[in-house]
Amino acid sequence: xxxxxxxxxxxxxxxxxxxxxxxxxxxxxxxxxxxxxxxxxxxxxxxxxxxxxxxxxxxxxxxxxxxxxxxxxxxxxxxxxxxxxxxxxxxxxxxxxxxxxxxxxxxxxxxxxxxxxxxxxxxxxxxxxxxxx
Amino acid sequence: xxxxxxxxxxxxxxxxxxxxxxxxxxxxxxxxxxxxxxxxxxxxxxxxxxxxxxxxxxxxxxxxxxxxxxxxxxxxxxxxxxxxxxxxxxxxxxxxxxxxxxxxxxxxxxxxxxxxxxxxxxxxxxxxxxxxx
DNA sequence: GATGTGATGTAATGACATTACATTGCGAAA
DNA sequence: TTTCGCAATGTAATGTCATTACATCACATC
Numbered sequence: 001x002x003x004x005x006x007x008x009x010x011x012x013x014x015x016x017x018x019x020x021x022x023x024x025x026x027x028x029x030x031x032x033x034x035x036x037x038x039x040x041x042x043x044x045x046x047x048x049x050x051x052x053x054x055x056x057x058x059x060x061x062x063x064x065x066x067x068x069x070x071x072x073x074x075x076x077x078x079x080x081x082x083x084x085x086x087x088x089x090x091x092x093x094x095x096x097x098x099x100x101x102x103x104x105x106x107x108x109x110x111x112x113x114x115x116x117x118x119x120x121x122x123x124x125x126x127x128x129x130x131x132x133x
Numbered sequence: 134x135x136x137x138x139x140x141x142x143x144x145x146x147x148x149x150x151x152x153x154x155x156x157x158x159x160x161x162x163x164x165x166x167x168x169x170x171x172x173x174x175x176x177x178x179x180x181x182x183x184x185x186x187x188x189x190x191x192x193x194x195x196x197x198x199x200x201x202x203x204x205x206x207x208x209x210x211x212x213x214x215x216x217x218x219x220x221x222x223x224x225x226x227x228x229x230x231x232x233x234x235x236x237x238x239x240x241x242x243x244x245x246x247x248x249x250x251x252x253x254x255x256x257x258x259x260x261x262x263x264x265x266x
Numbered sequence: 267g268a269t270g271t272g273a274t275g276t277a278a279t280g281a282c283a284t285t286a287c288a289t290t291g292c293g294a295a296a
Numbered sequence: 297t298t299t300c301g302c303a304a305t306g307t308a309a310t311g312t313c314a315t316t317a318c319a320t321c322a323c324a325t326c
Contacts, residue, residue: 009304028282042307047283063196064253066282066313083238085247094245100237105216105256108229113261114218120197120255123238128246142273161313175276180314199282199313 008052014038015049016058016070024091025067062086062093064122069093081105081119087127094127141185147171148182149191149203157224158200195219195226197255202226214238214252220260227260 008016018034019026026034028046040046050068053059058074061067062084072095073079081102085094101121109116141149151167152159159167161179173179183201186192191207194200195217205228206212214235218227234254242249 011305039306043283044285044307045305048304063255083241085242085245085249087247088250094247096241098237098241101234104231104233104237105254108216108231109218109256109258112218112227113264114220114227114256114258115264116218116256116258117221118257120253120257121238122196122253123242123247123249124251124253125242125247125249131246131248144274172275176314177276177316178274181273 009049011040011045012049012052014040015046016053019053019059019068019070022070025062025065025069025086025093027065027067031068060084060095062122063120064124071095081121083121083123085123085125085127087130088124089126089130092127092129142182144173144178145182145185147173148179149186152192152201152203155203158195158198158202158219158226160198160200164201193217193228195255196253197257204228214254216254216256218256218258218260220263221257222259222263222266225260225262 014035015031018031022034028043028050031050032040032043032046035046050059050061054061054068058071060069060071060082062069065086069084072093079097080099081097083096083098083101085096087093105116105119108114147168148164151164155167161176161183164183165173165176165179168179183192183194187194187201191204193202193204193215195202198219202217205226212230213232214230216229216231216234218229220226238249238252241247
């Protein structure tokens with residue numbers, strides 16, 4: 001079994017490349033600036049590519065930052081519920097998945113007849129490296 | 134012992150009032166529009182009031198909506214970690230706190246030497262009432 | 267009365283995202 | 297092969313969210 005992503009278009013590859021090279025989240029407009037030399041001119045070119053990459057699970061959106069980051073585990077199937085730990089000093093993002101958290105939030109939803117579509121968990125703080133500084 | 138909030142200024146009271154009357158999240162600009170008749174003219178008047186209300190724990194910011202909501206439990210002390218369940222149909226927001234979730238995220242932070250400052254958990258979906266619709 | 271501080275008023279700008287519409291490239295149906 | 301349809305793309309304009317900069321006011325303290 002392989003996780004077959006649909007072939008990426010040129011624009012999608014460029015955006016994914018920019019996010020992968022950057023070791024941290026980028027805003028759509030920052031991506032746009034990085035891709036000017038590749039012919040990008042307008043925000044929509046970035047947002048359209050991001051939409052597909054998000055659907056494919058290759059990129060995540062960080063709601064508390066209004067920014068985007070390349071998935072740390074692009075080979076795996078889309079995980080269930082991902083938590084992001086974001087360092088406010090260096091910008092690094094750690095991505096992990098806790099089954100107990102997922103189970104507890106799922107239980108609340110069940111108990112309340114709530115149908116969850118998308119769950120965001122983001123921890124803002126300071127990573128070990130920066131604390132050691 | 135009582136949780137004494139500093140007295141609210143006129144602008145802060147107006148903003149809190151608008152959020153309390155609205156039974157759901159409001160954007161800063163929506164609040165501004167609602168308070169035109171009370172003399173509000175500029176976004177900053179709203180954002181300044183929101184800042185204090187957020188600090189006091191009387192209002193929450195929903196990151197995935199870029200909007201604000203009056204706290205459902207304004208009498209209690211500031212809770213630890215609050216999860217928001219947001220209905221995409223009716224806009225209603227449920228607010229709850231799960232100690233196990235808090236414990237698990239805290240454990241991850243400890244394990245990784247990460248110092249959490251602020252954690253966001255938001256579940257977007259459809260509430261029971263709207264599903265019954 | 268002079269001074270300092272926190273709240274307020276106003277304008278301008280910056281940052282993030284979407285709508286609207288024209289065009290292009292390419293595969294399938296005729 | 298031509299035509300049709302559709303997805304991707306290009307471009308401009310606009311909408312939405314948030315902050316910076318600076319002037320003013322209210323009021324307590326000295």
